[in-house]
Amino acid sequence: MPAESFVARLNEQIGHEFAAHQQYVAIAVHYDAETLPQLARFFYRQALEERDHAMMMVQYLIDADAEVVIPGVSAPQPSFGDIVAPVALALDQERRVTEQINGLAAVAREAGDYTSEQFMQWFIKEQVEEVATMSDLLRVVERSKDDPMEIENFMAREFAHEEDSDPTAPHAAGT
Numbered sequence: 646m647p648a649e650s651f652v653a654r655l656n657e658q659i660g661h662e663f664a665a666h667q668q669y670v671a672i673a674v675h676y677d678a679e680t681l682p683q684l685a686r687f688f689y690r691q692a693l694e695e696r697d698h699a700m701m702m703v704q705y706l707i708d709a710d711a712e713v714v715i716p717g718v719s720a721p722q723p724s725f726g727d728i729v730a731p732v733a734l735a736l737d738q739e740r741r742v743t744e745q746i747n748g749l750a751a752v753a754r755e756a757g758d759y760t761s762e763q764f765m766q767w768f769i770k771e772q773v774e775e776v777a778t779m780s781d782l783l784r785v786v787e788r789s790k791d792d793p794m795e796i797e798n799f800m801a802r803e804f805a806h807e808e809d810s811d812p813t814a815p816h817a818a819g820t
């Protein structure tokens with residue numbers, strides 16, 4: 646059995662991952678309504694990744710015979726002042742999640758629960774990538790904020806062939 650302190654925190658994290666999912670859907674819908682389909686597509690896809698993160702955590706708890714409580718989430722921010730604001734919010738969110746994930750690894754280690762600490766390693770690596778992607782994107786949208794088509798072209802070029810499958814990823818519940 647994983648440490649109780651870790652199980653409690655991981656259940657909270659499932660809520661944070663679903664909240665991130667909802668926020669990214671809200672951002673995608675915002676860009677879709679602004680007829681920025683490439684930005685929309687990127688965030689729809691990011692949203693699915695967040696859902697996967699939540700479901701990987703669900704699967705871990707199920708496999709470990711620990712209690713899973715699917716939480717409600719607070720409403721995401723629905724509207725934004727300009728093309729940059731959603732990406733800035735997304736970067737903040739990824740930085741916050743990085744702290745939460747590192748915190749989870751620390752809780753597991755303090756409890757001597759090395760299996761759970763090991764489980765968090767994939768998420769630590771994933772957060773490094775997500776923060777890097779979002780800070781790159783923020784730089785691009787800031788630089789080209791007066792020329793949305795330049796941003797759309799960048800998105801089409803850079804993210805059109807994103808490979809989603811990662812053989813080292815933990816198994817997500819229901820897949």
Ligand SMILES: [Fe+2]
Pocket residue numbers: 662665694695698742
């Ligand atoms: Fe995530």
Ligand SMILES: [Fe+2]
Pocket residue numbers: 665695739742775
């Ligand atoms: Fe993320």
